[in-house]
Structures are given as structure tokens and as C-alpha cells.
Amino acid sequence: MSTITGGAGFVGSHLVDYLMMQGHEVIVADNFFTGRKRNVEHWLGHENFELIHHDIVNPLFIEVDEIYHLASPASPPHYMYNPVKTIKTNTLGTINVLGLAKRVGAKVLIASTSEVYGDPDVHPQPETYWGHVNPIGPRACYDEGKRVSETLSYAYAKQEKVNVRVARIFNTYGPRMHMNDGRVVSNFIIQALQNQSITIYGSGHQTRSFQYVSDLVDGLVALMASNYTQPVNLGNPVERTIQDFAEIIRDLVGCKSKIIELPAVEDDPQRRKPDISRAKKYINWEPRVPLQEGLMKTVDYFRKELARSNHSQRNIFVPETTEFRTLL
């Protein structure tokens, strides 16, 4: 029996698909702040599936063997919208999850982030790097929230013998990202599909490394199944500038959008690329989906999303087993 907090969100719902397709019993706990029922709608009514409307800042009492703690807004505009709530989710929420794991003896995987490295002065970023985070900046609610979340995990592991896994997730994209997500992949694709200007924040020289969501799910499952308890980076090491990325999306969509420069975002990390040696060595994982392939699926999803003219029209991304390489 697996529980996924944030299981109706972008990443969580793909993990639900994987576990359901493997025949697990799955309980999703979500407060629907950024998650949506329609991300898991195709499982409603299945005897192995249960959806609970629950905010993890409140304790959760269930019986479970494995917990994936994914609950938290992850897009900068979303996590900055209500910073106190973001902090509560990543501190009180994580305490509640670790408390549950302790009570029922469950294994728990905590979703951390590349943002624990802040605006890094080591490149690429290995897990041994302690980071360069502004503790009072606009991103701090998330960055520091996730850092405390990691600290709590190891405190519970040491003091209470809770069996923890910590995944440091790097930039991830794919179908089911929210139209208003605000992160770069969805913004650029939606702008390109509508022939609007593509908005680069700052010079466009800042870099990111983008992984497709099914690769991440494969990594999360492999980490949970492993005996490795230290933090593990999960990301695609192919690094690109945001300027290049804008051009790639414009070409892929085949539109005539202009690429324009808007003011830079405060404390925006300038370079980000995961060192994934640890993931390769200890959980035998590396990403496999090339950017073009992942982007095609994502463009297709957003094209259908934009074609909806009223709320009752459905755009449900139904998973196939071929989506996850480890299910083949």
C-alpha cells in the first residue's frame, strides 16, 4: 500500500499512474492547491485507488507501507504566492509525514529539490555541495522549507529509526503541468502555440537542465526500492541556456513568435545542472527521454488544452505502459 501526498499534482499523478499500472494499492492525499482531480480522474472507481482531500499540514492517520511525500507547490510564482503556507507544508507537513512513517513503520521518500543548492557556485552540483541560498530572499520559503524538510528526515532517521529516502529533483516538465504553472516550459510552449512573444526573464544566459516526467518517476521508484539513504539528485544533465531553450521550442512548434527580454527574477539561479554519478552508481538510474521527444508530448498536451473552449470538455492525459521504460 502506497500513499502519495500531492498525488493529484503534476509529478504525483504520473507516479500514481506508474504504481497503479504495477498493481499497487494507492492512496492519494492532496489539498488541491496546485493539484487537480482530473489528473487522477482515470483511476477514480478503481478498487486499488483512493483519493483523500487532505492538507498535510494536518496529521494523517492511515495504514500504509510506503509514503512518497510530494505535497508542495513547486513553481516559483505558486510557492511565492503564499510563502507562509509553503513553509508550513514543508515543515509541519514533513513532520506529519515522518510521524506517520514512524507510527506505522513505513518507508518514506521526501521530494526535495535542486533549489537546496540555491544560486550555486559549484557546477555541476553534486549532493555533497551544501548550497548557496539566500535565507531571506523571495525563494527562501521554498528553498529553506525543503532544506528543513531534509534536516527533519535525517533527524527522524537517526532518532526514531525512520527509513528515509531523499530525492533532490531538478527541473521537470511534461503533460499535466498547469496552464498557469508559470515555469519556463509551460510558459514558452503556451506562448509559442498562441503566436505570442516568448518571455525571457533577464539575459537568457542562465542555464537549466530539463528532465521529462517519466524519467523522474522511474528515478523516484528506483530510489524508494533501493537501500540508499543519502540524498540523490534526479535530473537530466543536458544543460541549455534559456535563450537556446526558447529557440528550440519556437522551432518545434513552428511559430513566428518573437523572443523578448523581461526584467530578471530576483535571486534567479544562474546555472543549474545535476551531477548524477550517485544516482547511476547506487540506484542504477539515468534519464533516457531526449528533450525533443519529451517536448513533443508536452506540446501535444498543451495544444489539446488550448483547444478546449469550455470547462466540460475533457483533456485527460491517459498513461500508457510505454511511458515508463521500467514497466516495459
Ligand SMILES: O=C(O)[C@H]1O[C@H](OP(=O)(O)OP(=O)(O)OC[C@H]2O[C@@H](n3ccc(=O)[nH]c3=O)[C@H](O)[C@@H]2O)[C@H](O)[C@@H](O)[C@@H]1O
Ligand atoms: O521546473 C522545476 O522542476 C523547478 O522549477 C523551479 O525552478 P526554476 O528553475 O526557477 O524554474 P522556472 O520558473 O521554470 O525557471 C527556469 C528559468 O527560466 C526563466 N523563465 C521562466 C519563465 C519564463 O516565462 N521565462 C523565463 O525566462 C527563469 O527566470 C529561470 O531562469 C522550482 O523552484 C523548482 O523547485 C522546480 O524543481
